[in-house]
Amino acid sequence: MRTELLEAYRALPLPTTRDEHWRFTDLAGFDPDAFAAATATAGTVPSMLDLDVAASATIDESGIAVSEGVPDGIRFEPLTDDHPLLGSLVRPDDKLRAHNAAVWEHGLLVQVAEGVELEKPLYLRVASNVPDGSLFWRVLVVAEPGSRFTLVQELTSAEDDLVAYVNGVVEVVVHDGAKTEIVNVQRLSRAAWLFASCHARVERDAELDWVEGGFGSSRGKVWIQNDLADRGATSRVTGAYFADGEQHLDYDTYQLHAAPDTTSDFAFKGALRDSAATVWRGMIRVEEGAQKTNAYQENRNLLLSKTATANSIPGLEILANDVRCTHGATLSQVDREQLFYLMARGLPRSEAERLIVRGFFQDVLDRIELLPVREALGAALEARIPQS
Template sequence: MTREALLERYRQLPLPTRRDEHWRFTDLSGFDPDAWEGTAPAARGPSGAASMLELDVAGVATLDEAGISLERAPDGIRFEPLTDDHPLLGSLVGADDKFSAHNAAVWQHGLLLHVPAGVEVERPLYLRVGNGAEGGALHWRVLVVAEPGSRFTLVEELASATGDVSGYANAAVEIVVREGAKVEYVNVQNLSQKTWLFASCHARVERDAELDWVAGGFGSANGKVRIQNDLAGPGATSRVTGAYFADGTQHLDYDTYQLHLAPSTTSDFAFKGALRDHATAVWRGMIRVEQGAQKTNAYQENRNLLLSRDANANSIPGLEILANDVRCTHGATLGQVDREQLFYLMARGLSRPEAERLIVRGFFQDVLDRVELEPVRTALGDALEARIPHA
């Protein structure tokens, strides 16, 4: 479809409401995508915002309202601006809903990462996305193609120039993992609590390939992040690890989908969140096993820790199984801080914030242990603890 046709489709699609099942717990009242300014060029201030991660990287790309720039790119791979004519663009994330259609119609800047067959990139590649134009909209795309037998890591970090920047961020991420390849994709967002964030993320994992996905959510005001992994070839494996912390009036919404299309595939989705003040979180997970996808092994869980009486979380797991020789399980829990643990720690001289930080670290430890990159694991743990006030 042409950009004009995509824009017309976007205009015809309705804004989701709470009458739509997937938006039942996320209220978009008062939000108008058209009210935000376009991606007008802006100063590269966001790139100077404090990073959560300290990484020894092989390549660096910076993307914001002004465009995309490459500070460093390794030889032997394509680590470059994404163009409209790439044959895989839109093959996984199309224009099926209001926000993916908006992105498809107006995105201007994106990153292509294409790693040839058999190539192993030892150090991570790093993409920093900065939201810095007050009242602006930032639409970008990421396309990752891992050819057979390749191995690499891409780290994408979203940040705002300051905590007061208001904006509308809309992302589309497509990942194709060919036969026998292994990809680790890390996405961490610490946008301002005045920014609306919407993201459509879709991966296809082929025969004997592996995708390890890490999602960290700390910022934004409201919105929805959708993550879908298609296990498309025998022996394909995907693992998604999510950790989030919300406070104030933040509202985080994760919508995950594990689609098993081939036999002998494995998926493992684990999301944990902690909530303070009046914050809310939504996690909706679906495992679907198609006919013929025998020997599927799939798991999903969502566990939330409430640090205040006014915080709230909603977990909606689901299964759609059309095969008869599978192992599919799910779990969801919601609970307050254990008072006995809190009393035990405070009785030994810790202040309440110190005790809560220790409990939060313990709550998240099992999902942090799933993160292979040690600097990312450390940064996520530190960021989670830092959200507990010192007094």
């Protein structure tokens, strides 16, 4: 199977701006085969999160390490090729996903037994440590019926200017009546290429909360798809990102309503400065027969410089006739009156901008249930405003 996948990867073309989903993200200069298959680690990377966790794991170029003392009813262990759900959601249908499917070595299985509720989160750190190296990883999350838990994944680099190719896949299955929160905080090097595919299936009366924080990487794309597969399924996606310098962040999201009485709520906010660029493409699709669907998506961007660029492309595909689907996208600059008001009261410009940015993000931060994550993301967003 790996041989067939590798042949498929080699046969598939690298996406170009002629492809609709890559229209605003140019991969010119990126050669996935130019990055070495790294096997050594260069050291540990400190976390931006201060968490009291139930169990933890680390994935880097040297392999995967899992902490001891995993709670009863939890499978928190290295992922192997033979799991029946592996690859059931993310298909190797483009060059980047095929590359991951063909060569990934390090993965984590998170499976929480029926009825088990965890008070403390599970934590995974994915660390890119080797210059000019590549890192491929996979995560498979299975929430058995009635379970409750949070998984936090943090993507880091050893150095701010580390050139690397990072390619990951996260698959999540939330069975009947379960509730799962997935927190993904990305703070890779400003010189790293990032491609990540995240796909979840939410079943009857189950609930998924997905939190996405984007601060690092140079260029690439993150896909997030949630399938509301059975009656009463609910998903909520909350995103906050900040891009500066020459960064280019691209998010491609998909909310699929395949059953009646399902709900999805999507809110992404971003701030940009310098010559940074962002892309968000969001689609709500309601299948025929998925009546009583309630779906919402919004993307709002705050420009902190005249040279930053944000592209928002919301979309609806509705095949049912008794639904409520809304979407919105806005683009604005810092309110001069707000800035003047704060500076007139003695605040330097940088501090005034920091307060405005915090206020801009506050409503999405309030959606994050885990307090340490909410505080860390808020602090990381404010820290991107340079001192005067």
